[in-house]
Amino acid sequence: xxxxxAEVHFDGESMEIPFPTALELLTPLEEYQGGVWxxxxxxxARIRPKALRLNILLPEPLVRRIDDYAKAHHLSRSGFLAxxxxxxxxxx
Numbered sequence: 001x002x003x004x005x006a007e008v009h010f011d012g013e014s015m016e017i018p019f020p021t022a023l024e025l026l027t028p029l030e031e032y033q034g035g036v037w038x039x040x041x042x043x044x045a046r047i048r049p050k051a052l053r054l055n056i057l058l059p060e061p062l063v064r065r066i067d068d069y070a071k072a073h074h075l076s077r078s079g080f081l082a083x084x085x086x087x088x089x090x091x092x
Contacts, residue, residue, distance in 0.1 A: 003046065
């Protein structure tokens, strides 16, 4: 539930999401002695997903096939491309 906690923590906040601190910088500090370390991966795109407009060029026949598939599956072209990119990057 770390992902959910991060999303709730930053919900509605205008602050920047900080970059992770290197573990090597934290382990020597006295306030972190005697504890147990746990590293977690957080998908920052889910915290504040901001859509960006892209201008891309694709072959026309490919765009037609994308549009046909998207329409048949009740998706927008952008929705299809986002899903395809996530699948290719193994994010889903």
